Amino acid sequence: MMKNKSTLAKLLAEEDVFVIHKQMETAYFDVKKRELGLPIWKDEEMTKDIYDLMVCHEIGHALWTPLDMLEKAANRKINHSFVNIIEDVRIEKFVKNKYPGALAVFNRGYGDLIKKDFFGTKDKDVNSLSLIDRINVFFKGNSTITFSDEEKVWVDRAAKTKTPDDVLDLAEELYAWMEDEDGEDQRIVGPNGESGESDESDESGDSGDSGKSDESGDSGESDEGKNDDENADDSDSNMVSSDNPDCNTDDGGADADALKGSDEGGKNSSGTGSVPEVTTDSAFGKSMDELRDKIATDRIYAKIPKVDLNKIVISPKILMEEFVSHYFDEKKRGNDIYWNKTLEAVKTLKDDSKKTVSYMVKEFEMKKSADAYSRAAVSKTGSLDMSKIHTYKYNEDLFKKVTTLPGATNHGMVLVLDWSGSMHSNLLGTLTQMFNLIWFCRRIKIPFEVFAFSDAYNRKSGSYRYGRGIDEKCFKAGDLVLDDFKLLNFFSSKMTISEEMSMMHTLWMYAARHGAYSNYEKNGHPYLAPRNLNLGGTPLNDAIVAMMELVPKFKKETGVQKVNIIFLTDGASNNMQGIYDYSFDQKENTHTKIISSYNKFRTKLVLTDPVMNKTYEVNPRGLTNDLLRILKNRIREMNIVGFFIAGDGRNGKVKKNTLYSLLPNDTYEMIMEKIKFLNKNNYLALDKLGYDEYYILPGGDSLKVENETLDDKLIGASKAKLKSAFGKMSKGKISSRQLLNKFVKLVA
Numbered sequence: 001m002m003k004n005k006s007t008l009a010k011l012l013a014e015e016d017v018f019v020i021h022k023q024m025e026t027a028y029f030d031v032k033k034r035e036l037g038l039p040i041w042k043d044e045e046m047t048k049d050i051y052d053l054m055v056c057h058e059i060g061h062a063l064w065t066p067l068d069m070l071e072k073a074a075n076r077k078i079n080h081s082f083v084n085i086i087e088d089v090r091i092e093k094f095v096k097n098k099y100p101g102a103l104a105v106f107n108r109g110y111g112d113l114i115k116k117d118f119f120g121t122k123d124k125d126v127n128s129l130s131l132i133d134r135i136n137v138f139f140k141g142n143s144t145i146t147f148s149d150e151e152k153v154w155v156d157r158a159a160k161t162k163t164p165d166d167v168l169d170l171a172e173e174l175y176a177w178m179e180d181e182d183g184e185d186q187r188i189v190g191p192n193g194e195s196g197e198s199d200e201s202d203e204s205g206d207s208g209d210s211g212k213s214d215e216s217g218d219s220g221e222s223d224e225g226k227n228d229d230e231n232a233d234d235s236d237s238n239m240v241s242s243d244n245p246d247c248n249t250d251d252g253g254a255d256a257d258a259l260k261g262s263d264e265g266g267k268n269s270s271g272t273g274s275v276p277e278v279t280t281d282s283a284f285g286k287s288m289d290e291l292r293d294k295i296a297t298d299r300i301y302a303k304i305p306k307v308d309l310n311k312i313v314i315s316p317k318i319l320m321e322e323f324v325s326h327y328f329d330e331k332k333r334g335n336d337i338y339w340n341k342t343l344e345a346v347k348t349l350k351d352d353s354k355k356t357v358s359y360m361v362k363e364f365e366m367k368k369s370a371d372a373y374s375r376a377a378v379s380k381t382g383s384l385d386m387s388k389i390h391t392y393k394y395n396e397d398l399f400k401k402v403t404t405l406p407g408a409t410n411h412g413m414v415l416v417l418d419w420s421g422s423m424h425s426n427l428l429g430t431l432t433q434m435f436n437l438i439w440f441c442r443r444i445k446i447p448f449e450v451f452a453f454s455d456a457y458n459r460k461s462g463s464y465r466y467g468r469g470i471d472e473k474c475f476k477a478g479d480l481v482l483d484d485f486k487l488l489n490f491f492s493s494k495m496t497i498s499e500e501m502s503m504m505h506t507l508w509m510y511a512a513r514h515g516a517y518s519n520y521e522k523n524g525h526p527y528l529a530p531r532n533l534n535l536g537g538t539p540l541n542d543a544i545v546a547m548m549e550l551v552p553k554f555k556k557e558t559g560v561q562k563v564n565i566i567f568l569t570d571g572a573s574n575n576m577q578g579i580y581d582y583s584f585d586q587k588e589n590t591h592t593k594i595i596s597s598y599n600k601f602r603t604k605l606v607l608t609d610p611v612m613n614k615t616y617e618v619n620p621r622g623l624t625n626d627l628l629r630i631l632k633n634r635i636r637e638m639n640i641v642g643f644f645i646a647g648d649g650r651n652g653k654v655k656k657n658t659l660y661s662l663l664p665n666d667t668y669e670m671i672m673e674k675i676k677f678l679n680k681n682n683y684l685a686l687d688k689l690g691y692d693e694y695y696i697l698p699g700g701d702s703l704k705v706e707n708e709t710l711d712d713k714l715i716g717a718s719k720a721k722l723k724s725a726f727g728k729m730s731k732g733k734i735s736s737r738q739l740l741n742k743f744v745k746l747v748a
Helices: 006-013 048-064 068-075 080-098 102-115 131-139 149-159 164-179 229-233 279-291 316-328 336-374 386-391 421-443 497-512 540-558 620-634 656-662 668-681 719-735 738-747
Strands: 018-022 028-030 035-039 298-303 377-384 399-404 411-418 448-454 486-492 562-569 579-585 590-596 603-609 614-618 638-645 684-686 693-697
Touching: 018 298, 028 048, 035 048, 048 080, 048 102, 068 080, 068 164, 080 102, 080 131, 080 149, 080 164, 080 279, 131 149, 131 164, 131 279, 149 164, 316 486, 316 497, 336 421, 336 497, 336 738, 411 421, 411 540, 421 448, 421 497, 421 638, 448 540, 486 497, 486 540, 540 562, 540 620, 603 620, 614 620, 620 638, 656 668, 656 693, 668 684
Parallel strands: 018 035, 298 603, 411 448, 411 562, 562 638, 638 693
Antiparallel strands: 028 035, 377 399, 448 486, 579 590, 603 614, 684 693
């Protein structure tokens, strides 16, 4: 019931209003956060119509109830219930005038509340209630209420209130009138002075023109009452402000319904007479309190932030200028042996991979053609086939036919690479796999982009990732805080072949520093790397959020129908820093921008995607999977594939504990079965972790690709032995290229 309802609030407030539900007694509206807070209600009791009514009602308070109204009422010692009832009449009238569709919402919602006896009127003669109670129930939609001529004056004044001061003045005067000991018994209400208790024959409840309600229950709609648009539209002047320290909740927000109080007594200037009875307002407050789900887990709310790609993405051009020029600087290069050896390694890898990549391109084209023909449709053209006309005596099918092949889906690829410190031992093998995938995309002309997420780019020496302060430019209360990370756009299908080779050589020189070329005398001493190329942390979650903006941009620019996003990582994401928030200092009457935690004990994290206007209950400790789900829901026609390089060390074996962390519900026998499969096939496929496909890969030497030819020992061997050896060699070349192998299956 509470999910995906903020659209109603946004439409009504005509602003970016965010609806949340928390463990609290009353609603509030925080103008700084644009946040409408509502209690957590019991789903089984909260109907759709009641919920919509509550949102419309609180939006009315948000737009037209100023916070100093509560302070003024307290200073003047005006009864809370009187002020609350009359203020509800005023703001609900404004809501109905400004948003005509709200009329039906109020009618249905209050109808449900009356059926559930929220006003305590069940089995009672409502005409026997005090005047203030009858005014309350009358404007809540009960048109059977009757008023005396003298009382109709008060009803009309309530209907015509325009300003908060009008409400306060009327509440004070009405309370004094009802308290006056010289006044008549307020339960004698008939138009001719007869008692409402004994007037059982008056079923129509017609009280005259001035007190009769229309279908909305909104009485007294004279020309003055209808022309409230300038008040209704003047939301800025009467907007609830969270700067008033007297009206802030514990959450730092403004209490938009703070007028609801339990003080039944109040005080007027005379101080004489009996205390007027107000039962419907207190009954409503008690019913609303019972409607609250007091044992529900509290919630923390956050929104997916809008990402400025211009500030996050470092283009290939900038990276080429920075990294390639660094390595071309002879003063930094030192001995040319390292340069030559690494360049030779990349060229050799490309040359050795040409035949395998070409073979996989051919396999891809064959699979694509076979799939297209399997879905081909044969139809008649309506034209005679003259080659069959002579068979007209025994053949009924004399028309030409045409075979229609369905249009192949246009694919694109976005690869997101983990550029964290733990990748160092597997970096060279990872680049080998990635280069083969890039060469394949080049051959079949698939648009592609390759990004590495890094929080080390432009990091000041010695700085700590969590040490930075509030980013004023990005601050928006309620948004998830993104790390100070960058997406390094290493490769693009828009690059030239020479630029691509230069970037491959640059990355290879950097990766080879980590132990692959330890024989310095033979291979040369590794060059000093550019500082911005250094490995850092793992802002994977931040990168997923960035993909929500980047992938639609990629689809629009390339015109592809389906995007395949590949995340290549070796571990879990860093925790995100928190949520942009405000802290209110009541003594100083100031708001301070802060970052609050979303991972608090006994709370749920509710994450909203403002683009799709969808709300998700997510696991703060497993946020990656939920962010992938949100990414999938935001972008149509997309595959999300994950490769997790789980093995470490030279042999790259995957440990049991790694699989236990991914599959905590699996038994020992199930884990060992998966380990056995992984060791045999060099991969393990999972489908439970937010990805469409998720592959666990070993590390170390297992990431290397096979390019060996037939052994010379096979010279003179039998045809059967040669055939078997050739088959194993071909299979090994394909299966060792895990990224490319799995990608071909996706796009074929």
